[in-house]
Amino acid sequence: MKGIKRIGMAAALALTAGGAMAAEGVDLPSTLVMTAYGTGSTGYTQMVAVGNLLQNEYDTAVRILPGENDVSRMTPLRTGRVPLCACGISSYFASEGVMMFSGPEWGPQPLRVITTSTASFGLGLAVAGDIDVDTPADLEGKRVAYIRGADAINLGTEAYLAFGGLTWDDVERVTYPGYGASFDGIIADRADASYASTTAPHVQRLAASPRGIVWPRLDPDDAEAWARLQSVAPYFQPAEITSAAGDYGPEQPWAGATYPYPILLGTPDLDDKTAYGLIKVMTEDHDRYKDAAPGNDGYALERQNMEWIIPFHDAVVRYYKEIGEWNDSMQAHQDGLVARQELLAETWQRYNAGDPPADAEAFREGWMKTRARALEASDMRVVFR
Structure with a gap:
């Protein structure tokens, strides 16, 4: 590591x-x-x-x-x-x-x-095993779950799509009210993929279902693909996952990611x-x-x-x-990292001292723009916009 x-x-x-x-x-x-x-x-x-x-x-x-x-x-x-x-x-x-x-x-x-x-588990897109998906690029045109109100989960999905050179526009986005419901949807053949921990109970259910489960392989040597993934979610790191639902284990690890x-x-x-x-x-x-x-x-x-x-x-x-x-x-x-946190704190103080919008959504939009400008001016990666 x-x-x-x-x-x-x-x-x-x-x-x-x-x-x-x-x-x-x-x-x-x-x-x-x-x-x-x-x-x-x-x-x-x-x-x-x-x-x-x-x-x-x-x-x-x-x-x-x-x-x-x-x-x-x-x-x-x-x-x-x-x-x-x-x-x-x-x-x-x-x-x-x-x-x-x-x-x-x-x-x-x-x-x-x-x-x-x-630990030995990973996090990624659990995919139904009956649709011939081997890598994230194979998800093009497939039905991918989007979880309402779950920013972290959806960002993880977006990162995996980016590894394959895809965006939400390249897949059929299927919205679910919760993480568990998305796996009910996959098992019922109303969706094909959803983001999860490799050992979560829901992925175990999918693995035991008639559709089965696969975890799309992330080639650890594909530097460009990893750069795309980490530009969306920089907290991911390559890993050989030995604890994952499906036909994976110490003898057959999943080449995936974790944090x-x-x-x-x-x-x-x-x-x-x-x-x-x-x-x-x-x-x-x-x-x-x-x-x-x-x-x-x-x-x-x-x-x-x-x-x-x-x-x-x-x-x-x-x-x-x-x-x-x-x-x-x-x-x-x-x-x-410390300098980045200090810059963000100073930018936040200035933004709030400048009479920001009272409306919560407008406040957030203004902050995100202000934040991005400050990071760019200091040659720091923006990540979130």
Whole structure:
């Protein structure tokens, strides 16, 4: 994975794995509160497992506040009610001040990553197995689900279409009120494809249906196609997916894409001792919790992308430097991400000081144009318009 280099850390982690002692030099508060996805979700279950470790080894009680949508998970972090969020990819949208975070009550949020989980599952377009689709380009003219009010899902679909050189204009867009309904539509032969996690219950249902399931292959060596995909959704990264509904597995992985979930993050104001203690525990105690919940293997050091889309907390960078897992390229990338967040924050302040429209939709349109101009003037990628 981009940005990773190993410098002797494996031996240190092997000693930790032996269970002789917990990580040293950890100074965590007696209580940590965080938001996460709803109870029963992968993210919530993982944080429960981490909380058990922190309670048993470091006398830190973890309280998890489940949130049923992106705004409810991000609001307590923004207001300072909680210091941490085990969030999804919408945290990136929050950092950019786009989509559901482009309104006057939000705007770009200063966020800092502690760690992420990139497990064996992927995210992509699940396609009915009876229509002869091998790559995203083969979706031309096919019936592709569009989920009303689900910006992140629809953007993922758009990114996969872009990989194949397609847009929504090249497919038959079939609108559904929800993600689950779209898979009912595929099974009933009213649609052909919908965006999902490769292990979600709905894709398992499709795989077991008469239509079956395929995941269109993303050639990892097709640089132009990947550039098109990441111009729409830069958070995707190539991956060999070994957990996917259908005829896929360790012996026959899907050449696809993924991004981290959950993303454990805070703000720049998160106490340095807390941020440092958390990344130290999550890294050096990984063998103590990796089997306690599905997806916990994704927190392994070798699965961290050091040059992703949201900057790390300063204390996390300090830890990676101490263990020899940081270089000049990573620092330059980090500095660029921080500068981008600072530019967006300054642009937001100026926009609001300039008597923006009172109408919510007009406000959003004005902000997106102002935002794009500011990024272009600083030679930064716009992505969202």
